[in-house]
Amino acid sequence: MKLALYFTFPYPNRESFIRFFHGSLNHKYDYLELGIPTEFPYYDGPIIRKTHKSAGENYSENLLRETVKEAISKKRKVYTLVYYNHFKKDRKDFLQNLKSMGFSGAIVPDLLTDFFPERFELVDAMNEEGLSLIPFFTSSTPDKIIRDVTGRTDDWIYHGLQPSTGIRVPVSTDLMVNRIRSLCPEREIIFGFGINGPEIIHELKASGADGIAVGSSLIPSMETDDMDSFHREIHMLEEGVYGE
Amino acid sequence: MYKIADEEIIPRRWYNIVPDLPEPLSPPRDHDPEKSSIDLLNKILPKEILRQEFTSSRYEDIPDEVIEQYLQIGRPTPLVRAVNLERILGFRGKIFFKNEGATATGSHKINTALPQAYYARKEGVEEVVTETGAGQWGTATALAATLNNIRSTIFMVRVSYEQKPLRKKIIKLYGGNTYASPSNLTEYGRKVLAKDPGHPGTLGIAISEAVQYALEKGYKYMMGSVENTVITHQSIIGQETRRQLEFMGESADTLIGCVGGGSNFSGFSFPFVESETEMIATAASEVPKFSKGDYKYDLIDTAGIMPELKMFSLGSDFVPPSIYAGGLRYHGAAPALSLLIREGRIKTEEVTEEKSMEAMGIFARTQGIVPAPESSHAIATVIDYCKNPENQGKTVVFNLSGHGLLDLSIIRD
Numbered sequence: 001m002k003l004a005l006y007f008t009f010p011y012p013n014r015e016s017f018i019r020f021f022h023g024s025l026n027h028k029y030d031y032l033e034l035g036i037p038t039e040f041p042y043y044d045g046p047i048i049r050k051t052h053k054s055a056g057e058n059y060s061e062n063l064l065r066e067t068v069k070e071a072i073s074k075k076r077k078v079y080t081l082v083y084y085n086h087f088k089k090d091r092k093d094f095l096q097n098l099k100s101m102g103f104s105g106a107i108v109p110d111l112l113t114d115f116f117p118e119r120f121e122l123v124d125a126m127n128e129e130g131l132s133l134i135p136f137f138t139s140s141t142p143d144k145i146i147r148d149v150t151g152r153t154d155d156w157i158y159h160g161l162q163p164s165t166g167i168r169v170p171v172s173t174d175l176m177v178n179r180i181r182s183l184c185p186e187r188e189i190i191f192g193f194g195i196n197g198p199e200i201i202h203e204l205k206a207s208g209a210d211g212i213a214v215g216s217s218l219i220p221s222m223e224t225d226d227m228d229s230f231h232r233e234i235h236m237l238e239e240g241v242y243g244e
Numbered sequence: 245m246y247k248i249a250d251e252e253i254i255p256r257r258w259y260n261i262v263p264d265l266p267e268p269l270s271p272p273r274d275h276d277p278e279k280s281s282i283d284l285l286n287k288i289l290p291k292e293i294l295r296q297e298f299t300s301s302r303y304e305d306i307p308d309e310v311i312e313q314y315l316q317i318g319r320p321t322p323l324v325r326a327v328n329l330e331r332i333l334g335f336r337g338k339i340f341f342k343n344e345g346a347t348a349t350g351s352h353k354i355n356t357a358l359p360q361a362y363y364a365r366k367e368g369v370e371e372v373v374t375e376t377g378a379g380q381w382g383t384a385t386a387l388a389a390t391l392n393n394i395r396s397t398i399f400m401v402r403v404s405y406e407q408k409p410l411r412k413k414i415i416k417l418y419g420g421n422t423y424a425s426p427s428n429l430t431e432y433g434r435k436v437l438a439k440d441p442g443h444p445g446t447l448g449i450a451i452s453e454a455v456q457y458a459l460e461k462g463y464k465y466m467m468g469s470v471e472n473t474v475i476t477h478q479s480i481i482g483q484e485t486r487r488q489l490e491f492m493g494e495s496a497d498t499l500i501g502c503v504g505g506g507s508n509f510s511g512f513s514f515p516f517v518e519s520e521t522e523m524i525a526t527a528a529s530e531v532p533k534f535s536k537g538d539y540k541y542d543l544i545d546t547a548g549i550m551p552e553l554k555m556f557s558l559g560s561d562f563v564p565p566s567i568y569a570g571g572l573r574y575h576g577a578a579p580a581l582s583l584l585i586r587e588g589r590i591k592t593e594e595v596t597e598e599k600s601m602e603a604m605g606i607f608a609r610t611q612g613i614v615p616a617p618e619s620s621h622a623i624a625t626v627i628d629y630c631k632n633p634e635n636q637g638k639t640v641v642f643n644l645s646g647h648g649l650l651d652l653s654i655i656r657d
Binding site: 116 | 264282
């Protein structure tokens with residue numbers, strides 16, 4: 001199983017972000033997801049939404065470049081989570097910039113719902129720059145769309161377990177994993193949204209998920225500048241993901 | 245000719261259209277960026293209902309107890325060929341109607357009230373709360389709650405509360421409590437009344453009051469339309485219709501139904517979505533959500549307590565005229581239905597109250613059934629459709645979402 005850690009960049013501010021990011025590098029994880037702050041991250045839950053404001057105020061492209069470079073040097077693949085609404089207007093420059101910084105690809109949560117007709121145009125534009133579009137699917141993504149988008153992309157798949165980040169409504173984990181697995185049997189599928197605690201990690205592992213992505217559950221310790229609690233949280237994730 | 249056993253017609257699973265939509269359904273969205281209204285659903289909905297709302301499954305098993313209750317309240321409902329209507333229209337095709345008015349409560353609303361009350365009871369809930377416009381949903385909720393040994397409180401849009409005293413009586417007879425909305429029972433109701441003591445009420449306000457009341461009292465909220473779970477439960481209409489047509493050796497060229505929040509039309513038509521059957525959704529001209537509404541994220545309730553949904557909407561603050569078809573006064577339409585309309589898979593019509601009244605009379609005089617004012621809008625579309633020379637020879641099936649026997653005060657002496 002794989003672990004992806006998500007940080008809204010640079011929450012809560014540049015200095016603290018660097019400390020927490022360096023702290024995270026002491027742990028084992030596979031993918032680093034850096035959320036680019038945007039004005040209205042409407043598909044995120046209230047916890048992540050809150051991080052976008054202060055991250056936006058502290059945003060620094062140079063620091064982002066350095067962060068990506070450092071993560072790569074520590075053998076992490078780095079992806080961005082960014083709303084299409086945020087970069088649609090200057091797409092080419094934005095994608096070229098991502099590539100030059102070393103990003104492997106992007107998760108674009110609003111692409112299939114708000115910009116559906118442009119989905120393959122973006123895939124092509126990203127391919128042109130050597131970037132992967134990580135398909136973002138949820139329980140509301142129709143079967144045909146999952147097949148079509150999977151057929152046009154080749155990196156891993158991000159599947160939202162919950163309707164938005166950081167919240168928990170009852171879901172049939174088994175059913176969800178089996179469904180997406182049957183639609184794209186050959187692909188690595190990482191589950192995110194609302195994953196917080198060993199129980200759900202265990203459930204996903206038992207259901208055959210390839211990995212988990214976690215973001216919201218790291219925010220409280222970053223918000224209160226509690227490095228010990230931050231380490232404990234990631235340690236719990238490591239145990240759940242890589243442990244027996 | 246043999247009688248088909250009811251058990252052969254009633255499906256054992258509800259159909260959820262979401263995995264078969266041509267585009268992903270936009271997820272519910274928080275109205276207030278500081279709060280999670282999606283998380284709030286955990287507090288007001290039974291867990292199983294919430295699970296069904298966000299499921300990726302194409303089918304959901306119907307519990308045996310719900311099947312038994314469906315049989316008790318008159319399911320499967322009849323699919324009848326309207327021969328007399330065909331004759332009077334001179335239509336050289338076939339018209340069938342699915343008579344949802346034949347259920348115990350007189351409309352399709354019981355199809356989702358029963359499972360929602362069943363799941364609430366299974367979770368140990370003592371009371372359910374909801375809103376009602378025309379009164380059909382309130383009636384269904386009251387009966388479903390009583391059949392599941394739980395209490396019900398219903399906020400009824402004031403204009404309907406005053407226009408339809410018989411509805412209140414039936415709800416009372418079934419064991420439910422009704423209050424005119426806006427009311428003094430909730431903070432939101434008091435706020436509306438403070439601005440306008442004579443406010444006629446809207447479904448959006450009544451939903452806000454019901455949700456607020458459920459939250460305050462720790463009760464569960466019952467959803468009458470719009471939400472995906474409701475549409476899934478209502479798929480029993482379309483699935484039965486398909487089987488009945490198959491047994492008759494018929495197939496539908498065109499499906500027609502009326503749209504308020506969209507549950508009867510969606511439940512009737514969605515099981516046919518993969519076929520080439522033409523589908524026409526009829527709204528009220530006085531509530532022109534399809535011709536004048538926007539396809540956008542909007543509030544379900546006026547107070548903004550519930551998550552926003554992407555749908556055709558006239559705006560949650562839209563105050564519709566006091567047309568008699570209270571069930572068609574809602575400002576929006578179910579997201580999956582809205583998406584299929586935007587995609588052109590489902591066509592739309594809008595019918596005036598006057599025209600729907602004419603259709604009500606024609607149908608009563610030909611088929612002997614008094615249709616609900618809402619269903620009369622669908623009948624008006626059927627009549628127009630069948631008068632069009634291009635449609636001769638077709639098989640038209642429409643959903644008679646309810647009877648109008650409790651709406652007779654609309655008929656002028």
